[in-house]
Amino acid sequence: MRRREKTRRGTVENWIEQLPYIILTGVTLILIYVLIDMLIKTGVDVKPIQAEVGFYRILYSPNAITYQDNLTGAVYPGVIDLLKFNDTTIDALMKYSYEKQLCARFRIMKMQNGKWVLEKEAYFSKVWFERLEPLASAGIIGLGSAQKFTKIMPIDYIKDGSLMQGFLQADFILPRS
Amino acid sequence: MGRLRKRAEMSSFLYFIILEVIVFGMFAYAVTTKVNSAVKDTTFVRRVYSRDLALLIDSLHSANGEFIVNYELDRPLDFAITPQRVIFFDHSDINVNKRPFSAFLFGSNGYVNVTPTWMNESRLVYFLVSSNNTISLPAEVNRDNPSNQDYEPRENLDGTITLVAKEMVDK
Numbered sequence: 001m002r003r004r005e006k007t008r009r010g011t012v013e014n015w016i017e018q019l020p021y022i023i024l025t026g027v028t029l030i031l032i033y034v035l036i037d038m039l040i041k042t043g044v045d046v047k048p049i050q051a052e053v054g055f056y057r058i059l060y061s062p063n064a065i066t067y068q069d070n071l072t073g074a075v076y077p078g079v080i081d082l083l084k085f086n087d088t089t090i091d092a093l094m095k096y097s098y099e100k101q102l103c104a105r106f107r108i109m110k111m112q113n114g115k116w117v118l119e120k121e122a123y124f125s126k127v128w129f130e131r132l133e134p135l136a137s138a139g140i141i142g143l144g145s146a147q148k149f150t151k152i153m154p155i156d157y158i159k160d161g162s163l164m165q166g167f168l169q170a171d172f173i174l175p176r177s
Numbered sequence: 178m179g180r181l182r183k184r185a186e187m188s189s190f191l192y193f194i195i196l197e198v199i200v201f202g203m204f205a206y207a208v209t210t211k212v213n214s215a216v217k218d219t220t221f222v223r224r225v226y227s228r229d230l231a232l233l234i235d236s237l238h239s240a241n242g243e244f245i246v247n248y249e250l251d252r253p254l255d256f257a258i259t260p261q262r263v264i265f266f267d268h269s270d271i272n273v274n275k276r277p278f279s280a281f282l283f284g285s286n287g288y289v290n291v292t293p294t295w296m297n298e299s300r301l302v303y304f305l306v307s308s309n310n311t312i313s314l315p316a317e318v319n320r321d322n323p324s325n326q327d328y329e330p331r332e333n334l335d336g337t338i339t340l341v342a343k344e345m346v347d348k
Contacts, residue, residue, distance in 0.1 A: 014189035014190075015189060015192075018189070018193055022193075022196065022200075025197070025200065026200065029200065029201075029204045032204075032208075033204070033207055033208060033211070036208060036211060036212070037211065040211075040215045041221070042218070042220040042221040042224065043224070044221065044224045044225055044228055046228045046232065049232060050232065053232050053235050053236050054235075054284075056236070056239065057235060057236060057238060057239045057284070058239075059239075060239040060240075060241070061238065061239040061288075062239075062241065062288070063288055064239075073241075074241070075241060092286060092287070093284070093286055094238075094284025094285070094286060095284060095285050095286060096261070096282050096283075096284055096285075097261045097262070097282060098282055101282050101284075102284070
């Protein structure tokens, strides 16, 4: 009887000694599984490309803000017609069933007395731009926030029949959700 | 006493080894199953194609001239192009509205028409055509063996899709 008790006590003692290692092994394996699960990505972020496509679509589209030859129908993406540079023209170019999909602000800047000043600005989806712009500028990260992409390019613009030089600044805001 | 203690240690060591083998076996099974399901899952592929095709249609809206784009898939997928979005589905016989899908919007306007299209042909190569202010995905219509090429997707208000038969036109 005494011998059997000693045997059982030895076995139990060994198991108790091994318990921390068993728990550690289990926790490590679970963490490896969680790591593998986290590394499997199915999300695709195309916001920078959306901003690029939106920018060039507005520049190259006929019936848009750029100068279009009446005879040939050719579009000159580097020349902006100030008469067509307004919210109505830009909003008519693209309609999304989800209004927040994309919003933008376009500014034509001109050099005056050595400083860049605003010549004219126009919006695509102005209401949503004004709502999301503070979030995007603050750099808040989260599902309800937005990302801002800015593009600047030198352009010519037609004002009162004259060709002027300036810069086009386009700020695109895309919501994260 | 020494022999008894040694036997106790041997048996507990053996039980420990068996337990470890079982735990590692369960771990290997769980990881293999997880990785296999991730490899077979088409969520990522559907998302990539829906975004890619939608952005391509978006950029074709500003195209000046005629364009024919040879669009290739790496696996058979069903997709629908509606006037506002591109939707990719897994290729199967299940009702369209019950399949997992990935969709992406493109901007429409009054100047360019996008022809609603439904494709479930298990093809890997398609031709996206932009011509005369119309963007379409033409497919050959086989009158002897009509397939779902003869249907076009109509978006309902609740977001589901109804496939409506197109009028058959002689070649």
